[in-house]
Amino acid sequence: MRSRNRLIFSVCLALLSGTCLSAPSLAQKGDVAALSAKINELGRAGKYTEAVALAQAQVESLEKRFGPAHRDVGAALNNLAQAYGDQGRDSEAEPLFKRSIAILEKTVGPDSPEVAAALNNLAALYQRQQRFADAEPLFKRALAVREKALGSGHPDLGQSLNNLATHYEKLGRHGDSEPLFKRALAIYEKAAGPEHPAVATLLNNLGQVGKVQGRYAEAEPLIRRSLVIREKVLGREHPDVARSLNNLADLYERQGRYAEALPLYQRAATIREEALGANHPDSGISLNNLASLLQTLGRTTDALPLTEKTLANGRAQLRVALPVLLAAQQQQLLPAGQALDDALNAVQRGTQSSAASAVNKLAVRLAAGTDRLAQLVRRDQDLADEAEKLDKAIVAAVSKDRARRDVAAEQRSRDRLAAISIERANLQKTFAGEFPDYAALSNPLPLKAAEMQALLSDNEAMVQFAVTEKASYVFAMTRERVEWRSIPLGADALSQKIAAFRRGLDIGKASDASGKSGLFDLALAHELYGTLLAPVDALIKDKPSLLVVASGALTALPFHLLVTEKPAAAIPDKFDGYRDAAWLLKRQAVSVLPSAASLKALRVFAARSEQSTKPMTGFGDPIFNPAVKPGDGNRPTRTAARSLATGAYTDFWQGAGVDRARLSDALAQLPDTADELNAIAKNLGVAAADIHLGEDASETTLKRTPLADYGIVYFATHGLVAGDVKGLAEPSLVLSIPKQPSEFDDGLLTASEVAQLKLNADWVVLSACNTIAGDKPGAEALSGLARSFFYAGARALLVSHWAVNSEAATRLSISTFDRLKGDPKIGRAEALRQAMLAYLNDASSPRNAYPAFWAPFALIGEGAAH
Structure with missing residues (x-):
């Protein structure tokens, strides 16, 4: 079976055609309904340029006639967004869908079929972008609204069933998808007849379910029937015909029937390029599939020009480009240097992580210095992050049923987004006019070898x-x-x-x-x-x-x-036996980079920043139960690991406050972290006032501290990783829990709060558990807290791969800083390596040789001395 990437991009599960809304209130006054139908018809025929032009004219005419918030304007905006989406112009389509939904909810009500259609279309856009968490609640709400408003046999209900099933299938949830596809097929066959294009779509999708599960004998007649219907009803050159051709070819390829697959891929690629243009995402899919099969057949000479075309237009898939380029180099079809640089280009464009993006933002900000440009850059980046959070909040809101909506809060979010858009547009004008070199720095090209x-x-x-x-x-x-x-x-x-x-x-x-x-x-x-x-x-x-x-x-x-x-x-x-293993660490110091480009960001741009004026500030030994004070006889003296006991995070909260007793039971106190911080502070000559312990290790203290003054910012506490703890929306560091939690200080420093800090740190130490992990199951690692600290201004992070033994964390941290102080020229990565080896080679206890104790930390970012 192919991987999920293959399923999404090559198998091409099909959504039913996006819905164009007809603006019924004006049908009798002008032919708005007919115009909307015409736009929909052009889209179904693959005449996307004509559809866009007609939809743009429709919006302009209705806005001029009725103003920007009229019901029919909402319907027309949906039509235009759908037309943009058909052309692969999702960045232009998304805000129009959202504006359409907002207008329609006000004018026809949140439970109307028109709103359901627009929700469905926005969800389809998110699905194309693999934003599955955003898409699913929208699909579900659209389905619920349609079933309630239209009944169980209406074709629009079939559309929603298909689209939710498609969503499940792309997530590999075959058991959830197949019954929904079958129910949708029955609705359409009864309501529209056995040769309707929607029936072809459902047949195609059911064939996909069987295909990816290896049920080829069941899948082939379904996909073939889908192809026959589409060719008959839509014409042989329609883009949906290319979809069926592509899927049938994929089925043949999986069975090793290459001679049958090849002409189908070729025909699909030709149809899509002629109908959609070479730069359309679907054209890229076909070119990649064709190149991949040609490479499988050993025809690198034929595969290479197709791959070069996808590299040029940014549609290259790594699964195709890398084997083709490597073979082209080996067969001397390309100069070795060009093949290498093309491969690195594809890798950098295809694997850019959010942590790498955060490093680049840090570099841009620091390269701007401390003058007006730096302030403007930080402002623009903060506005972009705020807009992203507001956008997600609005999407989450419109996914809810009517009784759970806060209409006033949603409107405030929309108003704020509009204001952000205006402010960012003005900032871009300022950058262009006053700082022309900024654009090149803020949008770096991939690095060559x-x-x-x-x-x-x-x-x-x-x-x-x-x-x-x-x-x-x-x-x-x-x-x-x-x-x-x-x-x-x-x-x-x-x-x-x-x-x-x-x-x-x-x-x-x-x-x-x-x-x-x-x-x-x-x-x-x-x-x-x-x-x-x-x-x-x-x-x-x-x-x-x-x-x-x-x-x-x-x-x-x-x-x-x-x-x-x-x-x-x-x-x-025996544990002692682990000491003799040929660990890579014995040979080399290891640093982890979020991306290759981040090396340039950290060494060329970030290195230019002004030196911090103070060596370190630290936060540790926080109080999780305010009734227990430092030095209290009831206070524990040592804990085994900085990890969270099992239990739902939501269980610790009551309304807006914290159930301190339950949270205290789950979070072990960490008194030894005070020893850790005090020992390091003594070594580095840190003033006592810069080490915050007990109740002083709080969010309030942290947020009021001028963190940009410190070269090292150190956290010795529990780390909570979203996804590991049920109900936790984002990764957090636990600080002292106040008696009266508030939005400003609830005891948890979340990733989003970290991003708002202002740092100028050579490194941030997260002496906690699991801080390297991603912020949800399956998420990229080095995200979450790491990403936020890079964004806030850290140039290197010391993070942990697993739940850390507290005594070991203390010892390793002290040893690392002690070695770095003794010889600053060795750099952070080598200091950490020596500290780990010293722990490993300490024969006073057999367990010292076991890697879970001596090797939890990793250095992310710049590990060298400078």
């Missing part, structure tokens, strides 16, 4: 990974040379191996040596080394510093725990 090499020092090597469906790729470089190789493991296989790798890093299972069940598997660590790094080891092994740019599941892999030589045993008889 030579540019990356120039950023490396003589003692550094960098590896960058790209993970695709069937295979992955590693790019390795030093200042002198570059190599890239394929890795015979795709996304699913890597995910499984990394999950197995991490199962051996559970502190609880490592508390004694009574059994081997669940302990760290050295053989697997060596196998992953052989897969990921051994192909390029000759290039990188002699460099003392290794920079890693990971993607996909690899962001959850602690690379320093790879084992470079075959171990004597997969699981040693």
